[in-house]
Amino acid sequence: MRKNNIRPLVFLLLLACTTAGWAQPGGWAVKAADYQFSMNMVVQIDLGGNISAAPDNHLAVFFNNQIRGYAVPVQIGGQVYFFLNIYSNTYLNDSLYFLAFIGAEQRIYESTDTVVFLHHQLIGTIADPYILHFQLGTRPLIFSLAEIEYAESNCLPDFVTDVQASDDVDVEGDSLKYDISGGADAAFFAIDSVTGVLTWQNFFPDFENPADADGNNIYLVQVRVRDRSGKTSTQDIAVRITDSPAPTAVCPPALTVHTSDDGPGDCIVVPETDLSVSIPSNCATNQIAYQLEGAMTGQGSGQVPINLAFGIGQTVVHYTVADDAGTRSSTCSFTVEVVDDEPPAIACPANQVVPHMYIAPCSALVTGIDAVSSDNCGGVLLQYELSGATTGAGNGLASGLVFNTGLTTVAYMATDEAGRSSTCSFTVSVSSCNLEFSGNIYWEEDGTSGVGNATVNLTGGSIANAHTDNNGQYLIAIPPTSGNFTLKPIKNINNLNGVTVADATAIQQHVTLINPIVNPFKLIAADVNRDNTISTFDALLIKQSLLGSPAANNIFNVSWRFTPMSWTPETPPWGFPETIDLAGVSSNQSGLDFYGVKIGDVVMTYADPAGFGAETPGLTLQTPEQVLQKDAVLEAEFRADPFQDLNGFQFALRFDMAVLQFEGIEPLGGLPLLLDNFGTYHIDQGEIRTVWVPDKPAQSGEAAAVFRLRFKALESGVRLSEALWLDDSGLAGIAYNSAYAESTVALRFPALSAGAEPGEASMALALENRPNPFVDKTVLRFELPEAGEVQLRVSDARGRLLYSHRAWYPAGWQEEVFDRSGDPGVLFCELLTSCGSLIRKMVRTME
Known part of the structure; x- marks a missing residue:
């Protein structure tokens, strides 16, 4: 099953991830840099005839107790593989053996297979892996490493290594016992019989003065493990002593502090942060020195003093840490930057009033206007700027400059070397060379509101005038002179302003x-x-x-x-x-x-939107709804609803001149109105005004016929309510009671019941809007004879729907606000209810 072919690059990439993220048992690890040659294996583990797919097993390869390769499992396609990189300093012939740590049992298994090392050899593939057979031995097996490097130290703990073993029954801490069984340097070691921890025994190795038997800084000791059945195993351990490394200097991170950190008023800072160098993993006594360069300079032994003050700018702190002998050292550096975050202080003099000194031009030389400045770090640049009657700018102080007549603002700015600035300002008023007359005009009603746009005329020794501003203030200035003078204000605009x-x-x-x-x-x-x-x-x-x-x-x-x-x-x-x-x-x-x-503004009225305490307007006029017939003369009889304490009213009616032609007015006696209570001065614009000034308040408990208008209809099919409406633009519709409480005038167009006489119309729909015309907002006010659902719609002259609102309302007067900006023109408001519908013409203007 051994294969000697070389795999492509993909195999090498797989090998690169075989040891990542795993904790090696027994300290298993290989230093590839210590070896010249290598080979590769793709392996699967056979435990008792079954290929193990466990993900927590570990595999190591050894030669003469030296670990030569180590791998953790990699899952590919549901299978578990071990990709071994094996190292040697012999090109071939090393006889390799294998140990496996089985994670589920926490025990070491031995393989019955061996492999002979050959440089560049590849044994096994993913398609055809090499199978290693493992079994659990009956004797205890030491699987920790036999070669150990130990850096000399006189202060590290005496721990050398943890000897680890297991067998088919026992594990460490459970019946396994350890002891030292030999070795040329056994006298220097001790071992814990239960844990297997090997330590130095009252000894600290010294690289420069080796004490081992061979004098080569390799200390040899043999350890033995015994299980409960008395079976034993030994391992020869070689502890190689290495020279202690130079102490490592670790500086704190760069630090930025501010002058205000330890309190304002000075230009130095004692940092609260620890500026000490640290020496990790080294408990020896070391030599420490520091050196400062940059904004601060200096040097010393030991750590930077905790009370050392740093000045403005950046200081580089260099630390040097050396061992006791001074032969090994390391350095590190960091920066301490001190930033001036305190702006300069500046104080201006009080506002100055100075008499003029010169006539041509009218001016004065002004002194005693110096600002006072200071800064925690010194070096303040002072600048000034003049605005108002006098303009200019410069460095330094403004004292000794010539100021023009009038009010000049002097602004000082102090800037420190860090670029931070502070400002202050004051005014210098140089009296005019003119002869001045000044004062205020107040409205007599409250004694505090100014009367604007009045002209104050000066006559006598000189003639001049001035207008009051919005606060009622005026100032008349004339060339220097003397004599007798008279002041007389006048204002003759908007004669009806505030007059009703x-x-x-x-x-x-x-x-x-x-x-x-x-x-x-x-x-x-x-x-x-x-x-x-x-x-x-x-x-x-x-x-x-x-x-x-x-x-x-x-x-x-x-x-x-x-x-x-x-x-x-x-x-x-x-x-x-x-x-x-x-x-x-x-x-x-x-x-x-x-x-x-x-003039004319005699009473101070106040608004009473509730209509003299009731839920209706102060005066409600009704005229029956009619449908116009072209060329027919129609009469609109206006009746006033019952009223109490009516002490005057005014309103304007506007009719659509394209629909109605005015024919005449007739007072009807329901109120003591005469023809001179009606104004038709703008009848050519479709306007009829009515003003009633009573000798005493009037009241009526029933509807009263007040007046009648006659029109000729110029079109057919148009409702009277669409062609005639209250118009607040020329004269606001207002009614008053005897206390001069102000309320609105309302106009309704009720529908007549069959057989009813005029004036007998039952409560019906009413629709109006105030103000009308309007700019961008008007109140849609309507009256319902009974509760129910209502829809309000507003359309423009082309029929485009601009607004729609549907809601349930109780009986009586209701209000909604139409708030829509848009182009000026005629709009139509439609009221839709179960009792009927009404349409109201509205006019939107630009202003």
């Missing part, structure tokens, strides 16, 4: 003494035509302006009136001062403050 029907009502009820106005500032606000009296004409001006009357707006042409804050209010306020007069002025004047009074 509530203000007209308050004025009207003041005139009729129902609710007199006593606040002096509100009396000024109520004098719309500025004739130092309050009359029904002032209320009329507001009403007509809200209705869109150009004539009323021409009279209501002053938006604000102003009075110095130094004025002590009195009642009546007529003759109140509207200017600040200054005499003999030659220096800057500040604190010239005014109160601003918004």
